[in-house]
Amino acid sequence: MKYSFSDRVQNLKPSAIREIFxxxxxxxxxxxxxxxxxxxxxxxxxxxxxxxxxxxESPISVLQYGTTEGYLPLRNFLISYLGxxxxxKQKDSLLxxxxxxxxxxxxxxSVLNKNDVVLCEAPSFIGSLNSFRSFQANLVGVxxxxxxxxxxxxxxxxxxxxxxxxxxxIPNFQNxxxxxxxxxxRKKVYELCRQYGVLILEDNPYGDLRFAGEEVPAIKTFDEDxxxxxxxxxxxxxxxxxxxxxxAAPEELVSKMVVCKQGEDVHTNMWGQIVCxxxxxxxxxxxxxxxxxxxxxxxxxxxxxxxxKYLRPKQIKxxxxxGGLFAWCTLPEQIDxxxxxxxxxxxxxxxxxxxxxxxxxxxxCSSFRINFSTPTDxxxxxxxxxxxxxx
Amino acid sequence: MKYSFSDRVQNLKPSAIREIFxxxxxxxxxxxxxxxxxxxxxxxxxxxxxxxxxxxESPISVLQYGTTEGYLPLRNFLISYLGxxxxxKQKDSLLxxxxxxxxxxxxxxSVLNKNDVVLCEAPSFIGSLNSFRSFQANLVGVxxxxxxxxxxxxxxxxxxxxxxxxxxxIPNFQNxxxxxxxxxxRKKVYELCRQYGVLILEDNPYGDLRFAGEEVPAIKTFDEDxxxxxxxxxxxxxxxxxxxxxxAAPEELVSKMVVCKQGEDVHTNMWGQIVCxxxxxxxxxxxxxxxxxxxxxxxxxxxxxxxxKYLRPKQIKxxxxxGGLFAWCTLPEQIDxxxxxxxxxxxxxxxxxxxxxxxxxxxxCSSFRINFSTPTDxxxxxxxxxxxxxx
Numbered sequence: 001m002k003y004s005f006s007d008r009v010q011n012l013k014p015s016a017i018r019e020i021f022x023x024x025x026x027x028x029x030x031x032x033x034x035x036x037x038x039x040x041x042x043x044x045x046x047x048x049x050x051x052x053x054x055x056x057e058s059p060i061s062v063l064q065y066g067t068t069e070g071y072l073p074l075r076n077f078l079i080s081y082l083g084x085x086x087x088x089k090q091k092d093s094l095l096x097x098x099x100x101x102x103x104x105x106x107x108x109x110s111v112l113n114k115n116d117v118v119l120c121e122a123p124s125f126i127g128s129l130n131s132f133r134s135f136q137a138n139l140v141g142v143x144x145x146x147x148x149x150x151x152x153x154x155x156x157x158x159x160x161x162x163x164x165x166x167x168x169x170i171p172n173f174q175n176x177x178x179x180x181x182x183x184x185x186r187k188k189v190y191e192l193c194r195q196y197g198v199l200i201l202e203d204n205p206y207g208d209l210r211f212a213g214e215e216v217p218a219i220k221t222f223d224e225d226x227x228x229x230x231x232x233x234x235x236x237x238x239x240x241x242x243x244x245x246x247x248a249a250p251e252e253l254v255s256k257m258v259v260c261k262q263g264e265d266v267h268t269n270m271w272g273q274i275v276c277x278x279x280x281x282x283x284x285x286x287x288x289x290x291x292x293x294x295x296x297x298x299x300x301x302x303x304x305x306x307x308x309k310y311l312r313p314k315q316i317k318x319x320x321x322x323g324g325l326f327a328w329c330t331l332p333e334q335i336d337x338x339x340x341x342x343x344x345x346x347x348x349x350x351x352x353x354x355x356x357x358x359x360x361x362x363x364x365c366s367s368f369r370i371n372f373s374t375p376t377d378x379x380x381x382x383x384x385x386x387x388x389x390x391x
Numbered sequence: 392m393k394y395s396f397s398d399r400v401q402n403l404k405p406s407a408i409r410e411i412f413x414x415x416x417x418x419x420x421x422x423x424x425x426x427x428x429x430x431x432x433x434x435x436x437x438x439x440x441x442x443x444x445x446x447x448e449s450p451i452s453v454l455q456y457g458t459t460e461g462y463l464p465l466r467n468f469l470i471s472y473l474g475x476x477x478x479x480k481q482k483d484s485l486l487x488x489x490x491x492x493x494x495x496x497x498x499x500x501s502v503l504n505k506n507d508v509v510l511c512e513a514p515s516f517i518g519s520l521n522s523f524r525s526f527q528a529n530l531v532g533v534x535x536x537x538x539x540x541x542x543x544x545x546x547x548x549x550x551x552x553x554x555x556x557x558x559x560x561i562p563n564f565q566n567x568x569x570x571x572x573x574x575x576x577r578k579k580v581y582e583l584c585r586q587y588g589v590l591i592l593e594d595n596p597y598g599d600l601r602f603a604g605e606e607v608p609a610i611k612t613f614d615e616d617x618x619x620x621x622x623x624x625x626x627x628x629x630x631x632x633x634x635x636x637x638x639a640a641p642e643e644l645v646s647k648m649v650v651c652k653q654g655e656d657v658h659t660n661m662w663g664q665i666v667c668x669x670x671x672x673x674x675x676x677x678x679x680x681x682x683x684x685x686x687x688x689x690x691x692x693x694x695x696x697x698x699x700k701y702l703r704p705k706q707i708k709x710x711x712x713x714g715g716l717f718a719w720c721t722l723p724e725q726i727d728x729x730x731x732x733x734x735x736x737x738x739x740x741x742x743x744x745x746x747x748x749x750x751x752x753x754x755x756c757s758s759f760r761i762n763f764s765t766p767t768d769x770x771x772x773x774x775x776x777x778x779x780x781x782x
Contacts, residue, residue: 001588001617003643004556006504012650035456042454048446055439063433063630065426098489098634098656105655109525113397131654134500197392226392239454241661243489250392256400263522264496265489269660270632 008114008136024350030383033350034374035175035325038299041292041373042239043279050278051271062270068262070096070246071273077281078232082248086221087230093254095261098268100205100233100245104131104168105264106257107201107229107247112137112165119157119167119198121149123328123357123367125175128168128203137165139359144174146319148181151188158196166199166229171219173206173324176357176369180322183216190222198227199253205233208289210323211297226250234276236325237289242272296325296373299380303327303372306381310388325373328354331366332391340390341368347386399505399527415741421774424741425765426566426716429690432683432764433630434670441669442662453661459653461487461637462664468672469623473639477612478621484645486652489659491596491624491636495522495559496655497648498592498620498638503528503556510548510558510589512540514719514748514758516566519559519594528556530750535565537710539572542579549587557590557620562610564597564715567748567760571713574607581613589618590644596624599680601714602688617641625667627716628680633663687716687764690771694718694763697772701779716764719745722757723782731781732759738777 024031054062069075075094082088097103104127112118114136120129122141132139142157143150149169158164169189171181181189193200202219220230229249234242247257261267279285300321307318307327315332329351331337341353354367372380415422445453460466466485473479488494495518503509505527511520513532523530533548534541540560549555558580562572572580584591593610611621620640625633638648652658670676691712698709698718706723720742722728732744745758763771 001585001590001641003590003641004502005647006500006502008504009501009647009651012647037455039451039455042450044446044450044454047454048443048450051446052439052443055435055442059433059435059439060430061632063435063438063632064428064430065626065631098660101654102656109397110400111395111397113399127654127657130650134651134654194392199392199394235456240456240657241452241454243656243658243660250394252394256396256403259403259521260400260525263492263518263525264655265493265634266518266631267634269489269634269663271662272660 008134012130012134020350020352023345029348029350030375030379030386031350032370032375032380032383033352034371036374037236037240037325038295038373041295043283043288046279046283047239047275050275054274054278062274066267066270066273068258068267070094070268071270071277074273074277077277078246081280087218088248089223089226091226091250092248093251095247095254095257096268096273097245097247097261098265099235099240099243100203100231101127101131102261102264103231103245103247104128104201104203106260107166107253108132108135108137109260110253110256111199115163117161117164119154119164120359121169121174122359123176123354124168125170125203126356129359132168141359144177144179146179148179148185149189151185151192154189155192158192158198164196164198166201167193168201168203169219170203170205171216172204173209173322173326175206175324176326176352176354177328178319178321178324178326180213180216186216186219187222190219194225194227200228201231202228203231205236206324208237209292209296209325211293211300213322220248229253237292238276238279242269242275244268244272244276296323299372302377302380303370303384306384310384314388314391316391325371327370327372329368329370333366335366335391337366337368343390344387347390349383349386351387399525403521403525411741411743414736420739420741421766421770421777422741423761423766423771423774424743425762427765428627428631428716429686429764432686434674434679437670437674438630438666441666445665445669453665457658457661457664459649459658461485461659462661462668465664465668468668469637472671478609479639480614480617482617482641483639484642485637485639486645486648487659487664488636488638488652489656490626490631490634491594491622492518492522493652493655494622494636494638495519495592495594497651498557498644499523499526499528500651501644501647502590506554508552508555510545510555511750512560512565513750514567514745515559516561516594517747520750523559532750535568535570537570539570539576540580542576542583545580546583549583549589555587555589557592558584559592559594560610561594561596562607563595564600564713564717566597566715567717567743567745568719569710569712569715569717571604571607577607577610578613581610585616585618591619592622593619594622596627597715599628600683600687600716602684602691604713611639620644628683629667629670633666635659635663635667687714690763693768693771694761694775697775701776705779705782707782716762718761718763720759720761724757726757726782728757728759734781735778738781740774740777742778
């Protein structure tokens with residue numbers, strides 16, 4: 001039989017990042033291309049303890065169908081946890097999602113028609129971009145600078161394009177650039193989007209992973225107009241394999257997202273939801289976060305030292321790393337990024353080409369992304385040494 | 392802010408079934424309206440044992456990111472398990488989904504453009520219908536008889552409509568009608584769809600829950616032309632709260648579904664996948680299935696006896712129950728079904744109006760659905776007695 005596909009998937013292709021992942025699965029390669037949390041960052045013993053108790057004392061709560069909105073004790077807890085941090089507003093509702101990725105999918109499904117515009121940072125997280133693409137969004141990238149999105153260009157984009165549905169931003173330790181948006185820019189972004197009647201999709205998976213510098217308030221904290229859809233994730237602060245995220249947004253939006261979620265996967269898996277709830281309420285969550293920060297601070301230091309030693313002399317530049325999982329490196333102008341990455345692969349080092357994170361992969365780009373959470377210390381050192389030796 | 396929504400969600404409304412569920416959550420009501428497996432059907436001890444071992448011996452496999460296609464040992468196991476049963480063909484691939492519902496979503500996302508036709512049984516499972524609706528499918532219902540879909544009407548629909556993307560069927564113990572399609576009709580359905588170049592989406596959540604009569608081969612077993620998308624679920628045979636299902640279909644289709652899943656939820660939760668794999672490979676799965684069949688056979692007998700006693704004298708009819716979780720009751724012609732259901736609610740008994748399962752809720756319908764897996768024996772008896780007393 002000859003299959004015919006929907007217009008929306010005709011042009012979806014497996015991403016460049018997946019090609020790189022094929023190499024990185026090979027243990028002979030040094031994979032600086034992943035985005036996985038460090039395995040020693042998982043609260044393994046607590047989860048084992050919670051799970052065991054749960055399956056003895058209340059197994060049916062784990063095994064029976066749950067509600068689409070999410071496990072009620074976790075929802076209630078998050079509402080107050082976020083409320084205290086000004087991340088949940090009076091007219092908001094909260095939906096537990098199957099990982100934060102699903103929040104991107106559900107918002108897009110709820111508000112975007114084919115060819116409607118999504119403004120996003122350039123570069124931005126490829127998983128979200130592909131999710132938007134699957135709804136035939138017209139993606140418009142706005143340049144990211146070392147203190148966040150270029151405000152003039154954002155304003156120009158808001159003026160130029162019609163049917164803009166939202167501006168997608170990862171304001172903390174952005175994936176892939178590692179950049180954190182300044183407070184001044186956050187306020188300006190909020191004002192501009194309010195003025196143009198455009199929603200803000202604020203994706204904050206890395207906010208808790210700050211190990212240097214000062215915390216900057218989320219855009220959601222300014223939200224008196226009901227324009228910010230705030231997305232959180234347990235993937236980086238508890239574990240990604242459990243697939244639990246959440247979205248706090250105006251109730252009108254969330255109620256549509258709930259209907260969409262019902263048709264997608266009915267509800268988020270119960271075990272993951274209950275584990276998150278128990279861990280956040282019965283364990284010392286803030287001590288756990290401090291521990292994660294220490295783990296990543298140490299890793300980032302090893303990376304930075306190695307980059308200073310091996311990459312700085314070769315005129316490779318990077319943004320200072322204050323949190324998150326990634327470093328964004330930029331090659332000297334005369335170097336062809338693709339050729340460089342191919343050479344790195346030949347030396348069995350995998351990094352991700354910066355173009356993978358652009359709205360148009362054919363735009364020029366001389367940057368690449370390095371992940372420092374997954375590789376061992378030795379791999380990190382050796383990988384950076386080899387990357388330096390290529391120039 | 393005034394929110395604008397996508398065309399696809401403008402007309403999605405919370406379903407009638409959700410309204411009923413509000414009552415059924417009240418413990419004063421007898422809920423014959425659910426679709427939950429019986430809590431005593433869950434292999435609680437085995438799951439607790441598996442989980443404990445897992446979190447001690449290989450916690451990282453549960454907690455770290457997995458691949459979109461699914462946990463490889465479970466995929467490989469299912470490929471051979473299904474292959475032995477002729478449910479996996481040479482050109483097929485297998486994708487693990489976040490519950491079977493996601494398979495409906497992903498296939499629709501991959502093949503259906505706005506206004507394309509989905510042929511479905513009338514009545515059919517509301518969750519799937521709503522999933523198709525969320526992609527703006529044009530749903531065309533084809534009448535279900537006591538031995539499955541009406542073949543003449545199916546052929547007429549295939550002749551009449553253009554851009555039919557697939558025929559959606561639950562051939563075993565259909566939700567809501569309880570009907571099982573005969574072998575002759577399955578063969579005819581396959582032949583017709585092959586002839587018209589239309590895919591078959593075969594949804595089989597209840598196939599293992601047969602407690603009377605003879606097993607009928609799945610339509611997928613005839614599939615030499617790569618037209619059948621076969622969907623299985625662990626919700627009824629292990630537990631629904633774990634959210635694990637799967638789809639076996641031609642590789643070309645599955646590869647598009649994988650790209651769509653990546654943008655939706657990255658991958659299915661690992662704990663659920665590994666629990667399913669361990670349970671199917673290290674425990675006596677077929678003995679477990681036999682036990683489930685016994686549990687449901689007993690429940691169905693209690694229901695049937697009660698219906699014979701209280702409903703038969705009032706001219707309420709139903710299809711014989713040979714498996715699954717539901718009975719489909721039809722009122723005498725002169726009775727208004729909605730009025731009857733309102734009266735039942737006043738007597739604190741919840742059943743689901745048959746119209747909830749139609750492609751057009753405004754069509755005439757004098758049937759309602761009863762679930763016998765969730766209520767206790769006492770609730771079942773008392774509920775049916777009250778339903779009888781209303782006429």
